[in-house]
Amino acid sequence: MPQELSHNSSVIEKLNPLHYMKPEDYTAFWQKIFSTILLGFWARFFFYVLLCMAFYVGVRQRNPTLAAVCIVLAACVAYGSGVIGMASSIRW
Numbered sequence: 001m002p003q004e005l006s007h008n009s010s011v012i013e014k015l016n017p018l019h020y021m022k023p024e025d026y027t028a029f030w031q032k033i034f035s036t037i038l039l040g041f042w043a044r045f046f047f048y049v050l051l052c053m054a055f056y057v058g059v060r061q062r063n064p065t066l067a068a069v070c071i072v073l074a075a076c077v078a079y080g081s082g083v084i085g086m087a088s089s090i091r092w
Contacts, residue, residue, distance in 0.1 A: 031088070034081040046055055050074035 013019065017026055038046065050070045058067030 031084055034084045038077055039081050043081065046077045047074050050077065 022030075037043075050073050054067045054074065055069035057063050057070060
């Protein structure tokens with residue numbers, strides 16, 4: 001059940017999506033994203049774009065922090081679908 005936020009709550013609490021939606025809806029949202037957009041051609045496209053951005057930002061603009069963020073996002077795109085599939089196959 002989504003929780004109510006007070007006016008003096010922190011920014012991190014306001015960014016938490018579980019305050020606005022149920023955990024089941026949140027999980028279903030990410031499973032839908034990984035099973036449609038981040039699978040096949042679009043996954044490869046986003047992966048290569050993020051890797052190129054990481055190289056450009058890291059080498060040309062000399063911003064290793066932003067380059068690391070691009071590499072982490074590229075890894076999430078590359079391995080996210082497999083991790084979600086593996087996690088959904090595990091029976092608790």
